[in-house]
Amino acid sequence: MNAMRIVVIGSGFGGLNAAIEIRKKLKHSQHEITVISDKEEFIFRPSLIWLPFHKHSIKKLSFPLRPTFEKISVRFIEKSVKSLMPKQNYVICNDDVIIEYDYLILASGASPDWARIKGLEGKSASIYDVSSALKTREKLEEMEEGEPIVIGVAQENPNQGIAYEFLFELDAYLNERRIKCPITFFTYEKELFDGNGKEPTEKLEVLMAEKQIPYYCNVSIEQVDDGKVYLNNGERLPYSFLLVLPPYKGKECILSSKDFEHENGILPVHETLQSVQWENIYVVGDANNIKGTKTGRAAELQGVLAVENIVKQMHHEPLRSFQHDTLYFMELGKEGAMFIMNKPSKQGTLTCTTSGMMPHMMKRAFESYYLLKFS
Ligand SMILES: Cc1cc2nc3c(=O)[nH]c(=O)nc-3n(C[C@H](O)[C@H](O)[C@H](O)COP(=O)(O)OP(=O)(O)OC[C@H]3O[C@@H](n4cnc5c(N)ncnc54)[C@H](O)[C@@H]3O)c2cc1C
Incomplete structure (x- = not known):
């Protein structure tokens, strides 16, 4: 099999777990794994609930991502993605740098609308x-x-x-x-x-x-x-x-991409987490329209399942559905x-x-x- 380029956008619960899982599943392969994220820190968002009440310190609910990705040989690019080009299989960063992919995992979350x-x-x-x-x-x-x-x-x-x-x-x-x-x-x-x-x-x-x-x-x-x-x-x-x-809305990079059908920036997916339009794009976590409460737990499970399904897709095997x-x-x-x-x-x-x-x-x-x- 040719070496594949797998790109993950976002490093919250969905993106972080997806990147770690790809490394586990494709341990001894030549596949290139890249995470692009506009934040260089992981924030454990459930703990934000304690901040307004002086029950937690900011330092204790986050860690820097670069060392984590370096340890597992995942390329980490700290940039914001401004546009997605699913027909051409690349994404454009805010400094106009283009990153090409064979498989894309979109884990960019959502914003309060x-x-x-x-x-x-x-x-x-x-x-x-x-x-x-x-x-x-x-x-x-x-x-x-x-x-x-x-x-x-x-x-x-x-x-x-x-x-x-x-x-x-x-x-x-x-x-x-x-x-x-x-x-x-x-x-x-x-x-x-x-x-x-x-x-x-x-x-x-x-x-x-x-x-x-x-x-x-x-x-x-x-x-x-x-x-x-x-x-x-x-x-x-x-x-x-x-x-x-x-209510939530999808991130700007989705709202501004012409080639995606979306509901206020939230992307419709099949139960396999594949975009309904692009079979080499998987959407996980708050960014997709899968039914059920939007939680870190769901994002994490979906990140892992997206990777499992990408590997199955590479081997032409049937894909698994997400179960909430x-x-x-x-x-x-x-x-x-x-x-x-x-x-x-x-x-x-x-x-x-x-x-x-x-x-x-x-x-x-x-x-x-x-x-x-x-x-
Ligand atoms: C106060 C609070 C309490 C919560 N409590 C719980 C709880 O108890 N249990 C639970 O399971 N869940 C809880 N949640 C929900 C949970 O935090 C979210 O569902 C989860 O963070 C979603 O993960 P995600 O990876 O889909 O998105 P996010 O965590 O939003 O991550 C998105 C990532 O994408 C990056 N990104 C976005 N746009 C771009 C771009 N254009 N270019 C590059 N990178 C980009 C962001 O920097 C981020 O790294 C809570 C949330 C909050 C706010």
Whole structure:
């Protein structure tokens, strides 16, 4: 077999795991593996939830990627990709350098699409990256007694769990500081954190009642202005501090590439993770339109599966389909955390929900293990 050029765009959960897996699977081959990423650090994004509340330091949730890739002989190019040319099999970087490929794994993630909700842009706090999480920390430091707070999940947001984590962390933070502020929560989900089994919903309902947090399910945002969120059930929620999880959009390099059909930059894929248009392009993680919650776990599994399928494709073997599962640690402030598992197996779906300090410690331990393993 000729030596192939496999290019990975992005080095988050999807891209990092894909690159490591290619090296494992194609150990003694001449294939050339390249990762292009606009960041030279890996950020363990689930831990961003702790930054606004002074519960974590930035240094402890990241590591530099270059040494990791050097160790496994993967070429690392720290550049932003500005355009994809799937007909010609190359990508163009922001400095106009062209990188050719035989197989491409697109793991460029997604961005919050604030503009999709009328009036939302610039009004909501955010925790999607380090700098926005730090700005949120500053806002919280200025918070005063009695200020109304609204936390919510807007229609089409694909990772609702983050809002629950923020809600309970914020509740604990305010309690510690002895600041009393009325908090209201809303979500477009039919029930609290639905789609993950009965137990997580029931646990969250109990917590909401205990903490006297009023909430609305099955609602969408009509618009937001400087002081209120307008829900489609007629409710007008006044806020002084607002955090809404918006829908996602794909990255600029996809939005600006003419030869891709996409849904607001999110790329449609087959269950094999191949682009529906280009069979040598695999799309993993937040960047694709695979159903199910968008998580680091899903991105990681998809990165690994994309590699498995590329190797199968090289050998003209049938490809494997992606199967979604849930392994999720949801932080719950003073109550610790909730661990939720829904895992398909030959014996049926294995489910487990457990909460308390143990899942919280497991989440912390998992982060340390992950950073140690890959750095
Ligand atoms: C606060 C918070 C809490 C979360 N909690 C959890 C949790 O508990 N469990 C869980 O499983 N998931 C959690 N998630 C979700 C998880 O972090 C994401 O689903 C995951 O990061 C998606 O991985 P990805 O590789 O698809 O994309 P990303 O992590 O977004 O990585 C994309 C990569 O592409 C690079 N890139 C983007 N555009 C370009 C370009 N044009 N050129 C070159 N490089 C580019 C970026 O620099 C980055 O390296 C959480 C997320 C947040 C924000």
